[in-house]
Amino acid sequence: MNTYAEISLTAIKHNIGAIKKLVAAGAKFMAVVKANAYGHGAVAVARAAGEAGADYLGVANLKEALELREAGLLSPILILTESPTSVADEIIQHGLTQTVYSFSEAKALSDEAVKRNRSARVHVKIDTGMGRVGIAPSEAIAFITKVSSLPGLELEGIFTHFAKAENPEDTFTKEQFDKFRQIIARLPQVPLKHAANSAAALFHPQAHLDMVRVGLMIYGLYPQGNSRRLINLQPALSFKTRVTYLKKVPAGTPLSYGSTYVTPEETSIATIPVGYADGYSRRLSNRGQVVIRGQRFPVVGNISMDLALVNVGDARVEVGDEVVLIGAQNGQGISADEIAALEETISYEVVCSIGKRVPRVYK
Numbered sequence: 439m440n441t442y443a444e445i446s447l448t449a450i451k452h453n454i455g456a457i458k459k460l461v462a463a464g465a466k467f468m469a470v471v472k473a474n475a476y477g478h479g480a481v482a483v484a485r486a487a488g489e490a491g492a493d494y495l496g497v498a499n500l501k502e503a504l505e506l507r508e509a510g511l512l513s514p515i516l517i518l519t520e521s522p523t524s525v526a527d528e529i530i531q532h533g534l535t536q537t538v539y540s541f542s543e544a545k546a547l548s549d550e551a552v553k554r555n556r557s558a559r560v561h562v563k564i565d566t567g568m569g570r571v572g573i574a575p576s577e578a579i580a581f582i583t584k585v586s587s588l589p590g591l592e593l594e595g596i597f598t599h600f601a602k603a604e605n606p607e608d609t610f611t612k613e614q615f616d617k618f619r620q621i622i623a624r625l626p627q628v629p630l631k632h633a634a635n636s637a638a639a640l641f642h643p644q645a646h647l648d649m650v651r652v653g654l655m656i657y658g659l660y661p662q663g664n665s666r667r668l669i670n671l672q673p674a675l676s677f678k679t680r681v682t683y684l685k686k687v688p689a690g691t692p693l694s695y696g697s698t699y700v701t702p703e704e705t706s707i708a709t710i711p712v713g714y715a716d717g718y719s720r721r722l723s724n725r726g727q728v729v730i731r732g733q734r735f736p737v738v739g740n741i742s743m744d745l746a747l748v749n750v751g752d753a754r755v756e757v758g759d760e761v762v763l764i765g766a767q768n769g770q771g772i773s774a775d776e777i778a779a780l781e782e783t784i785s786y787e788v789v790c791s792i793g794k795r796v797p798r799v800y801k
Contacts, residue, residue: 440711441679444765444795445478447486449672453656454490456669457639463647466630467491469554470653471506472498472518477717477789478675480796481509487656488513493560496651497573498715500525501533507532516561516595518569519587521665526550526558535559535594537571544585551590560585561595561630564612564621574786575617579624595630596622600645603637604662611638615645622647637661640668659785661776675775676765677718681757683709684750693747694739699724701749707738708748715743717792718763721781728761733767 458467461713463656469482469487484495484506487708495515497503503515516535523546528549529536538544538560547558547572562582565572573581578596586593598618622631632649634642639650640661658665658673684706691701701707710728714720718741726737728748738749748761774785782790 439798439799440682441716442479443792444676444678445481445482446672446674446676447800449658449674450483450486450656451490453571453658453671453674454487454492456671457650457652457655458491460643461639461650461670462643464648465646466514466649468494468496468632468649468651469516469656470651472496472502472653473790474528475504476653476657476659476786477792480505481511482798483512483656483801484509484513493647500528503534504528504532507534508799510788514559519770525651526623530554530558531558531789535561537561537563538585539563539565539581539674541581541584542738544588544591546590548590557590557592558726559592559594561597562593564598564618566598566617567610568599568614570599572598575621578621582625582628593628595632595649596625596628597630597632597651600633600635600638603635603642603645608790611642611645615642632785654786657789659721659789673765675774675792677713677763677792678765679761681708681709681748681755681759681761682759684755685704685709694723694789695742696740698740698770699738699743699747703737706750706752708735708750708761709753710746710748711725711744712746712763713744714741715793716796717788718746719777719781719791720789722777725781726763726777727772728763729760729765729767729770730755732770732772736770 444719468541468563471484474480476482520543526546541636551558563572600611604610631647634645635650636655638645658671686706689703693699712718720741723740727734735748735750739747777788778785
């Protein structure tokens with residue numbers, strides 16, 4: 439196995455423990471494991487999260503929820519967006535909690551629950567300013583009242599999602615939260631009111647309410663802002679490969695597609711079996727660096743689908759040497775944040791982009 443992602447479940451448990459110390463007493467903890475647990479592996483991370491005290495799991499869709507159920511996980515699972523009405527039977531069969539913001543979705547769940555003589559747990563999403571999905575605050579009370587009257591439905595929660603919580607100085611989060619508080623003040627009977635994502639868990643403790651929904655920080659990645667001052671997290675993912683080929687080339691040698699790099703002097707070039715199909719972005723061409731034997735070396739030439747090239751100069755490097763793309767080796771490290779800056783994106787995308795063909799190895 440040349441290219442793989444190494445996941446520390448110990449780090450994930452540490453991070454959950456550290457976050458829980460900041461969370462308001464009595465608030466439940468939802469571990470968000472959507473998108474294959476941000477590229478870390480949903481089943482393994484969900485199990486670790488349960489062992490670390492997570493009360494709830496959050497996923498993006500039914501497929502993700504069923505993967506956890508089929509792996510034997512019995513924790514409460516909230517599907518964070520609406521599902522097609524045609525799958526109401528599967529949602530109830532597998533004891534899943536469904537987000538609703540359309541009456542047709544709620545009615546389909548109600549009909550199926552009555553048919554099965556069971557109850558369907560739902561959370562209503564309120565759009566206080568994210569602008570994607572959810573009931574408008576002005577319509578929320580009427581919608582919730584209507585949904586609550588449906589037979590077979592258990593209104594377990596209502597929630598909203600912050601757009602700018604990573605900026606503690608911005609007033610938009612306060613405006614969103616004020617809108618949400620006006621709604622929940624009229625619904626004291628709803629057991630779970632929740633709003634706080636990772637950034638809000640750090641910067642807006644007043645928004646912890648009955649439950650926090652934490653994704654990014656579980657994996658040892660920080661929201662923007664001065665979050666490192668507030669909590670000590672351990673990165674859970676390392677992305678590694680190995681040198682599979684070495685060649686010495688003269689000055690003036692063009693490398694890879696487009697010949698975007700030409701060697702300025704005689705040097706050694708290492709080939710590594712990782713490319714953009716694995717989630718090592720083409721945007722890192724002639725910009726990225728890797729660590730070999732505790733030393734940084736530049737990625738040169740255009741990264742291709744399956745391979746990349748590294749200029750190792752005259753350093754002592756051998757075929758089979760470990761190459762760190764994200765992570766640390768002998769005191770030298772490359773973070774997902776560093777990669778994100780080079781790619782002009784965010785750390786979320788970096789870890790989520792690591793491809794399915796890259797094995798996950800757990801420790």
